[in-house]
Amino acid sequence: MPLGEIKELQEKKLRQQIDYIYNNSEFYHEKLKEWNIKPSNIKTIEDLRKIPYTSKTMERESFKEGKSVLGKNQTASTKDIIRIHSSSGTTGPPVYFGLTEADVETWSNCIARCFWTAGVRPSDVVMYGWGLSMFVGGIPVLDALRKIGCATIPAGAGIGSRRFLDIARDLRANVFGLTPSFARYLLEKVEDMGLDPKKDFNFEKFFAGAEPGMGEEHIRKEIKEGWGLESARETLGIGEMVTVLASECEQENGMHFMVPDLIITELIDPDTGEVIEWEHEAEGELVYTAIDRRATPLLRFRSRDYAKVWKDDCECGRTTTKVRVIGRTDDMLLYKGVNVFPTAVREMVGQFKPKVTGYVQIVLNEPGPKIEGTPTLEVEVSKDVEEGELDNLRNSIKEVLQSQLLFTPKIKFVPAGGIERSRYKADLVRVKS
Ligand SMILES: [Zn+2]
Known part of the structure; x- marks a missing residue:
C-alpha cells in the first residue's frame, strides 16, 4: 500500500480507537479529561502530539488501581478476554496484557506477516526457540506460525541446547527462530560436539528477535556463514503492543515496519520528549500507539528503544520505513x-x-x-x-x-x-x- 493510503487508514483507525478508549478505559478517560482533550480533538497523526506519553510507570499504576482483573485500562469485559500475558517483571511487579479473540486474531495476522517477510513459508519445518511461559513471544508466535502453515516444533527456550540440537537434527528442521546470542552459542556447541553445522544440520533460514545483534554485520555473518544459511533476518517487537511489528526482508538491511494497521509509530527525543520528524535517517526513541486493540490499549507508549529509521525504495516492493534499534534509552544491560x-x-x-x-x-x-x-x-x-x-x-x-x-x-x-x-x-x- 502506498504510504499516503497507509496514513489515511491509520487516521481512520486512530479516530475509532480514541472513541473506544474514551468510552471504555477508566484510566484514559480520566487522563484525557485531566489533559483537557476530547476524542474529537484527535483526528490525525499530528493531533496525537496533544496527548502526553504513557510510561511504564503509568501503565503499572493503571494496573494497580483498577477493580477489573487487568486494572483501570481494561477496556474489554473479562468475559471477552481470552488470554493474559506478562512482562518479565525483573524491575518490579510484572505488567499484564490482555487479548480478546479479535486481538488474538489481529496479532496472529500481524505476526505472521512479519515472519513471512522474514522468510518463513508453509513448506518449512521451524524450530521455535524462545520462552513459552507467559511471554508474548511464546503462544502468540506459535499462533502466527500456524497461520503461515509451516510445521512448527515448539521446542521453547527451556529444553537445553543439546536437546534443541538433537530435535533439529532428528526432524531436519530447515528454519530456526532464536535470539542471535543463542544462535551463536549453538554454533559453538555444535562444534564442541564434533559436528559440522552445515553438513549435520538442515538449517537454511534463521530469524532473530528479542535482542539487538543481527544489525551488527559481524554477527549476521557469523550466523549465516557458520550455519551455511540462505537467509538470516532480524525482527522487532514489544510486549505491550505486539510480539513482532517489524522485520527484515530479503535485502537484510533494516526492518520494515510491518503492522501500520495495528500501530502508529512516532520518534521522539528521549531527553526532551520532543517529536522528531519522520525523516530519512532520523534517530530517536520509538513511541507506539495502538489503533486496533480491544483489551489493554496504550496511547503513545514509550518503548525505551532508541532507533534509527530510514526511507528506502526497497527492491522487495514493501513501502514502509525501515528501522534498526541502536540500544535502550535507560541503563539496561x-x-x-x-x-x-x-x-x-x-x-x-x-x-x-x-x-x-x-x-x-x-x-x-x-x-x-x-x-x-x-x-x-x-x-x-x-x-x-x-x-x-x-x-x-x-x-x-x-x-x-x-x-x-x-x-x-x-x-x-x-x-x-x-x-x-x-x-x-x-x-x-x-x-x-
Ligand atoms: Zn524490503
Whole structure:
C-alpha cells in the first residue's frame, strides 16, 4: 500500500480507537479529561502530539488501581478476554496484557506477516526457540506460525541446547527462530560436539528477535556463514503492543515496519520528549500507539528503544520505513539475549544480607549495554563472614541470579567498603579499566 493510503487508514483507525478508549478505559478517560482533550480533538497523526506519553510507570499504576482483573485500562469485559500475558517483571511487579479473540486474531495476522517477510513459508519445518511461559513471544508466535502453515516444533527456550540440537537434527528442521546470542552459542556447541553445522544440520533460514545483534554485520555473518544459511533476518517487537511489528526482508538491511494497521509509530527525543520528524535517517526513541486493540490499549507508549529509521525504495516492493534499534534509552544491560537490570541484580544479592552489605557492581569487559564475554559481579561481603562460608555464598548467589534473572556473571567478593559509594545515583555498572 502506498504510504499516503497507509496514513489515511491509520487516521481512520486512530479516530475509532480514541472513541473506544474514551468510552471504555477508566484510566484514559480520566487522563484525557485531566489533559483537557476530547476524542474529537484527535483526528490525525499530528493531533496525537496533544496527548502526553504513557510510561511504564503509568501503565503499572493503571494496573494497580483498577477493580477489573487487568486494572483501570481494561477496556474489554473479562468475559471477552481470552488470554493474559506478562512482562518479565525483573524491575518490579510484572505488567499484564490482555487479548480478546479479535486481538488474538489481529496479532496472529500481524505476526505472521512479519515472519513471512522474514522468510518463513508453509513448506518449512521451524524450530521455535524462545520462552513459552507467559511471554508474548511464546503462544502468540506459535499462533502466527500456524497461520503461515509451516510445521512448527515448539521446542521453547527451556529444553537445553543439546536437546534443541538433537530435535533439529532428528526432524531436519530447515528454519530456526532464536535470539542471535543463542544462535551463536549453538554454533559453538555444535562444534564442541564434533559436528559440522552445515553438513549435520538442515538449517537454511534463521530469524532473530528479542535482542539487538543481527544489525551488527559481524554477527549476521557469523550466523549465516557458520550455519551455511540462505537467509538470516532480524525482527522487532514489544510486549505491550505486539510480539513482532517489524522485520527484515530479503535485502537484510533494516526492518520494515510491518503492522501500520495495528500501530502508529512516532520518534521522539528521549531527553526532551520532543517529536522528531519522520525523516530519512532520523534517530530517536520509538513511541507506539495502538489503533486496533480491544483489551489493554496504550496511547503513545514509550518503548525505551532508541532507533534509527530510514526511507528506502526497497527492491522487495514493501513501502514502509525501515528501522534498526541502536540500544535502550535507560541503563539496561543485555546478556545472552536476556535483559539484565543492575538494580534487579542488586536486589537479588541483597537477599543475602547480613552476609553481604547489599553493595554490588557489575564490571563489564567492554562498554554496555550489551555484555561481551562473561562479566564480573563484585559483591561486598560483611566483615564477619568467614572464609569458609564464601563458596556456599557464591553458589547461592549464582543460583538466585541464574534462576531469577538468567544472569551468570563471575562473582568476585570484595571486602565491605570496597565498592565506591555515590551520593546521587549508584554506579551499578563500570567498565574494566
Ligand atoms: Zn524490503
